Every structure is written in C-alpha cells, then in structure tokens.
Amino acid sequence: MRTSEFNPVHPSKRVTLRDVAVAAGVSVATVSLALRDSPRITKKCKQQVVQVSERLGYVKDSKLSELMSHLRDNRGGKSGSTLAIVDAGEGEVRDGYSSGNLEIVSGLREVAMKEGFSLDCFNMAEEGLSARRLRQILLARGIEGVVVLPSPRHDLLVGMDWSGLTTSVIGYELEGEDFYRVCPNxxxxxxxxxxxxxxxxxxxxxxxxxxxxxxxxxxxxxxxxxxxxxxxxxxxxxxxxxxxxxxxxxxxxxxxxxxxxxxxxxxxxxxxxxxxxxxxxxxxxxxxxxxxxxxxxxxxxxHRYKVLGQEAATTVLSRLTRQALRESENMLTKVIEGKFxxxxxxxxxxxxxxxxx
Structure with missing residues (x-):
C-alpha cells in the first residue's frame, strides 16, 4: 500500500479517521478495521495504518468508539463487510459467474480484498432467483452494498426494490434511478x-x-x-x-x-x-x-472491464462510508474511457x- 504525502494536522484540530485514510491512501472503513485489529485486514496494511495514525497524532474518540461498538454488536449475524455481486447472465458459468464477466469480477475482487470485504455472488439465471427472493436474501444477510454485472437478462431484476441498498450497476442495460452507474464510453x-x-x-x-x-x-x-x-x-x-x-x-x-x-x-x-x-x-x-x-x-x-469492476466496487464502498458518516451524495454515472x-x-x-x- 502506497501512502500519500500528508502534512501533520495542526495540533489544535482533532485528527479524524478520514485524515488517516487520506494519508494512508485507503478508505475510512479500512482504517477503522485496521485500528480495531480486524483479521480481515492484512498485517502489512495494519502496520501501515497504525504508523500513519501515530504520525498524525490520531486519538480515538471514546464516545464514538462506544457507539460504533454498540452498533456492531446489535447487527447480530449481519454481514456488513460483504459485497453482493449480482449476475443475471446466461451461458457458460465459471466460479459462479458468467464467463464474460470474469475480468470485471477480478477488478471487483481486487478492490474488495484491499478494503477488507468479501464477495457473495448471486447468479440469477443459474440459481433460479427472482428479484423478490434476491432482496430477501440480501436483507437477511445484512448485505448493504451491491454491484450488478452487465447482462442481457436484466429482465430478471425488473421490479427489484433497491431501497436500503447501495447499488452500482455496470453498463446501460438496467434502467432506473436508484443506483450508481459505471459505464464504458x-x-x-x-x-x-x-x-x-x-x-x-x-x-x-x-x-x-x-x-x-x-x-x-x-x-x-x-x-x-x-x-x-x-x-x-x-x-x-x-x-x-x-x-x-x-x-x-x-x-x-x-x-x-x-x-x-x-x-x-x-x-x-x-x-x-x-x-x-x-x-x-x-x-x-x-x-x-x-x-x-x-x-x-x-x-x-x-472496454477495460477490470477498470469497470474496480470503479464499481470503489463507488459502492465510498458510498457506504459516506452513509456511515451521514454525508449525503447524489446518484452519479461514471464513464470509463475505453480504447481502440x-x-x-x-x-x-x-x-x-x-x-x-
């Protein structure tokens, strides 16, 4: 992990998790996990985050830590560190995904692993899932972040209730205004x-x-x-x-x-x-x-599919962090420059x- 150049915060200003995240070049979620010695974060990443936090003079907010601990304890078995990957494709399936989406998935997995998240694949056609059943499973597992892969069978998702989910759709096929979108140009x-x-x-x-x-x-x-x-x-x-x-x-x-x-x-x-x-x-x-x-x-x-996957995962994780910090953000479409x-x-x-x- 490469750290960015960052001047120590002025002593009169309290150093936040965001300050540490910017300096360390990772997300706020990763900093939080690293400082709590989470097993989902690599030893190298933990050491890097700890070093940056000490250099900046970060001190935990005891009240905030107590509140977050309470929230985590009350999530029960929910999986707040899991991203759902929804694949409505047909045809050859490899490792649970449509073969045409494997490069996208490699980009998703790269970002998820770096940030301490696991991936849970839902192949709609292969598993015979309806939109209603998919939502029930996501809510039952406490999964809040969703990435929808490109597919000619997005009709399987018609009528899906996306409320309460932070969703990034790759491509133009699935219509709607309840999610972020990452598209090739x-x-x-x-x-x-x-x-x-x-x-x-x-x-x-x-x-x-x-x-x-x-x-x-x-x-x-x-x-x-x-x-x-x-x-x-x-x-x-x-x-x-x-x-x-x-x-x-x-x-x-x-x-x-x-x-x-x-x-x-x-x-x-x-x-x-x-x-x-x-x-x-x-x-x-x-x-x-x-x-x-x-x-x-x-x-x-x-089309630079791996980059599309990376951006889709980054968009969802960034939005989840903003929600945790109660910051608002408009839905957006990010266009990825492909090449000939x-x-x-x-x-x-x-x-x-x-x-x-």
Missing part, C-alpha cells in the same frame, strides 16, 4: 476506431449486432457508428444485418446485397466471417465492438484464419 472508443478506418480509406460500414437486436448496447454501438459517419464525405452505414450472426448463409447474403467494405461486430460475427473466407468468399475488413476474449489478430474496442486496439499485424482484414475454430 462507447462514443469515445468508436471515435478512435472510425477515425482510423476512415483514414485507411473505408467508406461502406456494416454492423453485425448481437442476437438481441433491440438491446441498448446494440443501439449505442450502431448510433455511434452513424454519428461518426454523418460528417465523413462519401461514407455511409449500410442496412444492418437482422439475422443470427452465426448463420453463415444469412450473413453471406447480407454481404452480397449490402457490399460493406468494413464490418463491426462481435467475436461470434468474426468467426462467421472467417468461415466464409475459408470457403472462398472474400470477406470485408473487420473490427470487434468488444475484443474481450478475441484473439490478438482482431482489432476492436477494449489494433491487431498485432496492424491489419483490418482476416489474415489469421487458424484461430477461427
């Missing part, structure tokens, strides 16, 4: 991709969306492409594909009728185009709107077909 990422593609001479752009044509994520990607083409001389977005991205015959017919020279799609769309090229059909240039899980020979958008990644060959075309299987 599609417009900024697409700006990098489209600017480079236009500089390279491409003018007819096609979009192979995910199966859920009306998902907000699909609409954001498509709108970003259209926005960047609006000011590009001679460039246009062809009619979007409306079939299944894995249906090679339908994709082939779409390519023939629309003749895009550049296609933006998912990794599944990339595999389909590779199959078509193997069969002898000339495939257009390609970029993935999400390179998570894509081979290194695929260019596309890096060129393939290792720096080429757009599908030149490495051996990875298409």
């Amino acid at each position: 599609y417009l900024r990422m697409m700006d990098e991709l489209m600017s480079q593609a236009l500089r390279d001479g491409f003018r007819r752009f096609g979009f192979l969306p995910e199966p859920n044509q009306q998902s907000l994520r699909n609409r954001l990607v498509s709108s970003s492409v259209e926005f960047h083409l609006s000011g590009a001389l001679g460039a246009l977005q062809v009619d979007r594909f409306t079939g299944r991205e894995s249906d090679t015959e339908s994709v082939s017919r779409w390519l023939e009728s629309q003749a895009p020279d550049f296609v933006i799609g998912s990794c599944e769309a990339w595999r389909t185009l590779c199959q078509l090229e193997k069969s002898g059909r000339a495939a257009p240039a390609f970029a993935a709107w999400d390179i998570a899980g894509a081979p290194s020979n695929v260019s596309g958008l890096d 990644r060129r393939s290792e060959s720096s080429k757009w075309h599908l030149s490495s077909l051996e990875n298409a299987g």
Whole structure:
C-alpha cells in the first residue's frame, strides 16, 4: 500500500479517521478495521495504518468508539463487510459467474480484498432467483452494498426494490434511478476506431449486432457508428444485418446485397466471417465492438472491464462510508474511457484464419 504525502494536522484540530485514510491512501472503513485489529485486514496494511495514525497524532474518540461498538454488536449475524455481486447472465458459468464477466469480477475482487470485504455472488439465471427472493436474501444477510454485472437478462431484476441498498450497476442495460452507474464510453472508443478506418480509406460500414437486436448496447454501438459517419464525405452505414450472426448463409447474403467494405461486430460475427473466407468468399475488413476474449489478430474496442469492476466496487464502498458518516451524495454515472486496439499485424482484414475454430 502506497501512502500519500500528508502534512501533520495542526495540533489544535482533532485528527479524524478520514485524515488517516487520506494519508494512508485507503478508505475510512479500512482504517477503522485496521485500528480495531480486524483479521480481515492484512498485517502489512495494519502496520501501515497504525504508523500513519501515530504520525498524525490520531486519538480515538471514546464516545464514538462506544457507539460504533454498540452498533456492531446489535447487527447480530449481519454481514456488513460483504459485497453482493449480482449476475443475471446466461451461458457458460465459471466460479459462479458468467464467463464474460470474469475480468470485471477480478477488478471487483481486487478492490474488495484491499478494503477488507468479501464477495457473495448471486447468479440469477443459474440459481433460479427472482428479484423478490434476491432482496430477501440480501436483507437477511445484512448485505448493504451491491454491484450488478452487465447482462442481457436484466429482465430478471425488473421490479427489484433497491431501497436500503447501495447499488452500482455496470453498463446501460438496467434502467432506473436508484443506483450508481459505471459505464464504458462507447462514443469515445468508436471515435478512435472510425477515425482510423476512415483514414485507411473505408467508406461502406456494416454492423453485425448481437442476437438481441433491440438491446441498448446494440443501439449505442450502431448510433455511434452513424454519428461518426454523418460528417465523413462519401461514407455511409449500410442496412444492418437482422439475422443470427452465426448463420453463415444469412450473413453471406447480407454481404452480397449490402457490399460493406468494413464490418463491426462481435467475436461470434468474426468467426462467421472467417468461415466464409475459408470457403472462398472474400470477406470485408473487420473490427470487434468488444475484443474481450478475441484473439490478438482482431482489432476492436477494449472496454477495460477490470477498470469497470474496480470503479464499481470503489463507488459502492465510498458510498457506504459516506452513509456511515451521514454525508449525503447524489446518484452519479461514471464513464470509463475505453480504447481502440489494433491487431498485432496492424491489419483490418482476416489474415489469421487458424484461430477461427
């Protein structure tokens, strides 16, 4: 843990837990746990916090300590040091999470461990949980902090009562105003991709969306492409594909009728185009709107999922600390700057077909 430079507080001013937290570069919750010799905090972290507190001249407020001890004792078996991770995804599940969310979870886990929190995963589809049952479990376990992972099945959370919970949602799909939100900046990422593609001479752009044509994520990607083409001389977005991205015959017919020279799609769309090229059909240039899980020979958008997870956890833990200190804070949306990644060959075309299987 790295401590920040911090001048000793003036002797006439009482040093607070917040002062120690700022100086030590950790949260107020971590300072509190460390000074109480909690087993959830590493020995190294405890020593660092103690050293900073002694340097600043921190002295416990006996009345406040007595009050907090009383509150902890009266929580019974509640788990105030646990974050709930809600995953409504479908498909392959690894370690309790949808495989597509593992990078996000690694970011969540990194922050949680640093701050002395554990993670409790609730896979809605896998466990057959309803929104009502999920809330009952969270309240029964005394879990107050919740992070909702990206998922095409947020319909499972429709009607969820979020009151009394501090919730951070990753992505745009789950609508509502009762939680914080951490999102990738599609417009900024697409700006990098489209600017480079236009500089390279491409003018007819096609979009192979995910199966859920009306998902907000699909609409954001498509709108970003259209926005960047609006000011590009001679460039246009062809009619979007409306079939299944894995249906090679339908994709082939779409390519023939629309003749895009550049296609933006998912990794599944990339595999389909590779199959078509193997069969002898000339495939257009390609970029993935999400390179998570894509081979290194695929260019596309890096959503920086681990950073999204880190920010979501930090947002929830920060809000829980503010609530403990009875400080108000408005709901907010934090946008994470993703980036465009060129393939290792720096080429757009599908030149490495051996990875298409």
